[in-house]
Amino acid sequence: MDITIDWFAFVQVFAAALVGALLVVGFYAVGLRLLVRAGRAPVVAPAEFTDAITVITEKEAQRAAKAAAKAAKKSPLTEGQKRLALVGAYGSFGLCALAVLGGLVLIVVGH
CATH class of the missing domain: 1.20.5 (Single alpha-helices involved in coiled-coils or other helix-helix interfaces)
Incomplete structure (x- = not known):
């Protein structure tokens, strides 16, 4: 029995997992930071x-x-700046969700 490993496929999966994890964690961190700047600290x-x-x-x-x-x-921010930070936070959380859904689509459709 001869076992061969497709190293290029392994590197592709590793890179996709790394990029996906960085996107999800990064967007979530930015969203949480903007949420706090908007004066809506989650308790x-x-x-x-x-x-x-x-x-x-x-x-x-x-x-x-x-x-x-x-x-x-x-908070030293004006109401407009707080509103903008809140919209940015929700947008960042949305991008985080899109990154997760994109990963699921890659798993389901790409396989």
Whole structure:
């Protein structure tokens, strides 16, 4: 039995995975940064987990939400700039979703 490896195909898959990961992570990071600049810092409510994971208390979550609201009020950006940052954030999240969908299309159609 003779096993041969198509190294060019291996490099193609590696490059596609690397570029895809960079696009998804990059667009998500830019979107999150713009979302914070727009004054819409995401605050996640505490969740119920098992005892193995430490969960913040409701008081700590309220304190974090209050700090995020205070930081949003201190923003030096005008309302127009905040709106533009928010549109950019949503656009970046959309590009992130398109990168994921493009990868899925490559897997399903390209195979």
